[in-house]
Amino acid sequence: MDSIKVHNSLKPGGPVPFVxxxxxxxxxxxxxxxxxxxxxxxxxRNYxxxxxxRRILAHYFGFDVKFVMNFxxxxxxxxxxxxxxxxxxLEKKKxxxxAELKELVLAAFQAYAKSNLPALLEPADQPLTPENYNARRDVAYGNVLAGGALSPESKPGDAEAKVKMHIxxxxxxxxxxxxxxQVFKGAEEILLPYLDSLYKETIDTSDQSMFTDLTRFMEGEFTDDMDALNVLRPDVVTRVTEYVPQIATFVEKIVEKGFAYEAEGSVYFDIAAFExxxxxxxxxxxxxxxxxxxxEEGEGSLSKALGGKRGAGDFALWKSSKPGxxxxPSKWGNGRPGWHxxxxxxxxxxxxxxMDLHSGGIDLAFPHHDNELAQSEAFxxxxxxxxxxxxxxxxxxxxxISGSKMSKSLKNFQTIKDALASTYTARSMRIVFLLGRWNDGVEISPDMRSQADSWESAVNNFFINTKSLLVEAAGTKNVDSAIGKLSLDPEKKKPTEGLLTDLEQAEKDxxxxxxxxxxxxxxxxxxMDIIRKANVQITTIKSDEDLSAVEAVARWVTRIVGILGLDANATPPYNGLGWAPSAAAVNVDPHVAVQPYEAVYxxxxxxSKALQLPSSDAIESLLAASPAVEFESLANSGVRDPEQLALPFLRAVxxxxxxxxxxxxxxxxxxxKSILALSDRIRDxxxxxxxxxxxDRTDNQPSLIKFIPAAELIAAREEKAAKEAEKARAKEEAKIAREKAEEEKWAKAKLAPEDMFKSDERYSDFDAEGMPTKMKDGSExxxxxxxxxxxxxxxxKKAHGEYLAKFGGSSA
Incomplete structure (x- = not known):
């Protein structure tokens, strides 16, 4: 194995050896x-x-990874x-x-505009009111709302996203x-900062439950989200509130070494002394x-009033706590830890x-991680x-999204829960991130989703086709017992050398x-490349050796997608074939799971028995068979995968x-006609x-059973039906057009040539054949x-002759 290289933010440029x-x-x-x-x-995206x-290091390269994460x-x-x-x-309980409530909200309304959207206060001699708000908003920030930037020479970004949030x-x-x-509900976002400005110092913070209740709940929500995304849990979890005494001691040592100083009850890191x-x-x-x-962002919005810094860039290690x-407790008085x-x-x-690795989002590089490095190295x-x-x-x-970083503070985000409930699966979201470099930015776009969906569909279809072929070729009851049953005969290896060679190269690549x-x-x-090559082999399979090579590719792909975390139920060493069954399959009731398949059977x-079929021992034997016996055997053996449980009935059908x-x-x-109608209905x-x-396959080969999401199959069926309906409509319209043209043709042909010009007012005299001889004015x-x-x-004359030949009679 070549040595691993990684992009290390401490050493800008290309990847460096990982030791x-x-x-x-x-x-x-x-x-x-x-x-x-x-x-x-x-x-x-981050986690x-x-x-x-983490999975690649542990499950592909085999490292023993100790992974620590904080809350x-x-x-x-x-x-x-x-x-x-x-x-x-508390305000809601008053x-x-x-009138009082309206006065409160109007005061908050004015204060919010002054702090966040000052352009709404112009002109200053006319107070901002709810009545003139829309007009002022459109004048002051209409360009931003239309997708423009605050200044003509810049592009929209975080600042514009923040303006939109405030608006x-x-x-x-x-x-x-x-x-x-409801006023409180609708005006909550402007009331929150206003009430805080009025009453923050009145809150009794000796009871920290108001903070811990929030954080414990949100920690649980975050953990649930990570579980749903198939993110491995940390080996060790740490929480700031459980480390406050150690933090105070850590800060004391930095002060003792001369790299930090106390000022007005707070402690600051001394960058000048450090350098x-x-x-x-x-x-x-x-x-x-x-x-x-x-x-300032690194110090936090509550720390702007802290004083006593010696250097502008010095940052807080310990903050003196203000009322609210x-x-x-600490040797410097009551306080709390700095962020870094x-x-x-x-x-x-x-x-x-x-430590070997420290990670986080790119927005943490400065000041958070730079400050972490400085204070730790000072310690x-x-x-x-x-x-x-x-x-x-x-x-x-x-x-x-739309040029600005997705963040809570900008409120331009979609929660993980909402995303998984609407537009993503855990797998599709992970594929999106896999398609981009981990250290590059990702812009949400329809093209990005389309590419990810296409990749997932191709892998899924490859697994479906391979499993179907293996079950049929091995003559077994389920996929698990079919995997690995085929073997390559060295003397017959030639037909498969191409794909096996391709697989070896894919492994190296x-x-x-x-x-x-x-x-x-x-x-x-x-x-994707090796799957394309395997799909070509699938279309030309002539022997067990050919299929065994396809199986080898499928099993390798299964291992790699397992390592990448694309299968929530797979575990190392990721043996098997395809995406593992869903977690819900573990507790499934076998008889409930197969009921729809048994009903179809x-x-x-x-x-079939109701049809007057030709005498056939084969069909009589099939209709008399009992797939329920095979199903009961699977259920009694502990199988809980709905697909495997359904196979006895599906194979029978x-x-x-x-x-x-x-x-x-x-x-x-x-x-x-009845047989073919029943056949189509069963399938479609x-x-x-x-x-x-x-x-359905040619050469009397049995049909392959493939499990594909019903929504996809139904959509394909509806699309096919729509195309057939459109084809039938176009055919009918063409038929009507032809009939109309034919009708017009014969209606025109019915007129005898002797009479065709006599109604033309331009002419006044005609010969025996009806040809005009004089114009209306008597001239030739x-x-x-x-x-x-x-x-x-x-x-x-020719058309009229055809008319008489077709319909008979005379022109009279």
């Missing part, structure tokens, strides 16, 4: 979520991509949300009159004030070290002074020697892709149908509605015109 601290083992700390709201697709790399269960966002919700709940909140409040909805000692700050994002906006904020210090302490506690460095705390930083590209910084887009292309037997189609040509016309209606497709008909009229007369 773990301890051979065969990988220590990994991943920044987990701040649990204050539902998780969205941006979180899915699914992280999970993919940030106390920070400014959590404090603000929990406190504001408490204040809103006995407001309608949405303001608009909801206006609607609420109009009386068409003076020979250390490097902002190693991940040196160009961002003076970015004031990022620095939770607190813990939490990960340094928790990661170090579990993994020690060094561990000795005698002026710089300490390496993290060897490799992996940053996942973020997910964007896949490893090359994965050692190249986990290049999953290339891996997905390799999988009984119906087919009954209707398929064999009866095949035999009916074989004897149809020797039946009377009426019986033949009865089984299609159950998600089963019978693939011009010779050139006579020549043209004679041609018309000759054509009409």
């Amino acid at each position: 773990p601290i301890e051979k065969g083992k990988v220590s990994w700390y991943a920044c987990g979520p701040t649990v204050y709201d539902q998780s969205h697709l941006g979180h899915a 699914v991509s992280t999970d993919i790399i 940030t269960d106390i920070d400014d966002k959590i404090i603000i949300k929990a406190r504001r919700q408490r204040l809103l709940d 006995n407001h009159t309608d 949405s909140n303001m608009t909801s409040a206006v609607i609420a004030l109009s009386g068409n909805s 003076k000692a020979g250390n490097t700050y902002a190693r991940l994002r040196p160009d961002s070290r003076n970015d004031k906006a990022l620095q 904020e939770p607190y813990w 210090i939490e990960c340094s302490v928790m990661a170090s506690d579990v993994l020690g002074s060094r 561990y460095c000795e005698h002026g020697h710089e300490h390496t705390w993290v060897n490799y930083f992996l940053h996942m590209g973020h997910l964007s 896949l490893e090359t892709a994965l050692v190249n910084s986990f290049d999953t887009p290339q891996a997905m292309r390799i999988i 009984k119906s087919v037997v009954s209707e 398929s064999r009866i149908r095949d035999e009916l189609r074989r004897i149809a040509p020797t039946s009377s016309p009426d019986i033949k 209606v009865d089984l299609t509605n159950l998600g089963v497709y019978l693939d 008909v011009p010779k050139s015109q006579l020549k043209k009229l004679k041609k018309e007369w000759d054509r009409q």
Whole structure:
């Protein structure tokens, strides 16, 4: 195996060799979520991509991975949300009159505009009201609402997304004030910050349950979302609130070493002292070290009033708690941890002074991860020697929508729960992320989804076809017993050498892709390429050796998609073939599961017996057989996969149908018609509605049974019916057009040539054949015109003759 290379944010450029601290083992700390709201697709992008790399390291390369992840269960966002919700709940309990409530919302309305949408306050001499809001909104921000940018020279991004969010909140409040909805519900987003500005210092934070109730609930929601996405759970989970004493001790040591200082009850990291000692700050994002906006975002919105910093970039390790904020005791007074210090302490506690990997979203690179590095290296460095705390930083590209990062704060997100309930499956979402590089951004688009759906469909169909062929060729009762039963005869290997050689090359190419910084887009292309080649082999299978080569490809693809996490029920070493059955199959009642298939079987037997079929031992034997015996054997042996349980009845139906189609040509016309109608209905209606497709084959080969989602089969049936209906409509229209043309032809031909010009007012005299001789004014008909009229007369004479020959009679 070539050595693995990874993109390491600590060393910009191409991938660098990955050399773990301890051979065969990988220590990994991943920044987990701040649990204050539902998780969205941006979180899915981060944690699914992280999970993919973790699975590749553990299940493909065989590393023993120790994976640690934290939950940030106390920070400014959590404090603000929990406190504001408490204040809103208290406000709702007050006995407001309608006038008082309207006055409260109007005050919040004005305050919200002043803080977030100041352009709405122009002109200043005319107060903003719900009545003039729409007009002002359209003037001030109409361009942004139409998809434009705040400034003509820039492109829409996060700033514009934030404006749209604030406008949405303001608009909801206006609607609420109009009386068409509950005021508190509609105006909640503008009331929350306003109430917080009025009453935040009155909240008793000695009872921290308002914060922990929120975070414990959201932690559970996040875990459920990750389980639903087939993300492996961490080996170790840490929480900030469980580490506060250790954090305080950690900070004390940094202060003692001269790399931090206390000011007004808070403790700040001293960047100047750190660098003076020979250390490097902002190693991940040196160009961002003076970015004031990022620095402020990293400190948190509640920390703007903290004072005493020596350097503008110095960041808080410990924050003095103000009224309305939770607190813990420390030597500097009551306070709480800074955001960055939490990960340094928790990661170090579990993994020690060094770790192989540290990961998170790309937006965490600065200041969060840069600050983590600085404070951890300050803690561990000795005698002026710089300490390496993290060897490799992996940053996942973020997910964007309409040019802006998907985030909770911008409220431009779709929650994971909503996505899985509507537009995605866990598998389809993971495929989307696999089709992009883990360290690149992903833009949600219809093309992206279409490509992922196409890939999934191709793999699924390949598994379906291979399993169907194996069951038939091996003559077994289920797929599991068919796998691996065929073997390659060395003397007959020639027909399969091409595909087997292709598989060997695919295995090498896949490893090359994965050692190249986990290049999953290339891996997905390799999988698709070998499937295309195997599909070609499927169409020309002539022997067990040919099919065995296809099986080898299918089993290899099964292993790789299992490693990539595309099968929620598969576990290492990912043996078998195809996607594993759903989790629901484990507790299925066998008799309930097969009832629809058994009903179809009984119906087919009954209707077949009612037909006056030609004498046939084969059909009589098939109709007398009892697939229920085979089914009971499977159920009693513990099989709970609905597909396997259904196979006895489906095989019986398929064999009866095949035999009916074989004897149809020797039946009377009426019986033949009935047989073919029943055959088509079995395939296109009865089984299609159950998600089963019978693939009819030539040369008297038995039909293949394929399990395909019923929705796909029904959609295909409806599309086929629509095309046939359109074809029939076009045919009928063409027939009517032909009949009309024919009718017009004979109506015109019915007129005798002698009479065809006599109704033309241009002429006044005619000869015996009805040809005009004089014009209306008595002049002779011009010779050139006579020549043209004679041609018309000759054509009409011929047509009239055909009319008389067809219909008889005379022109009279």
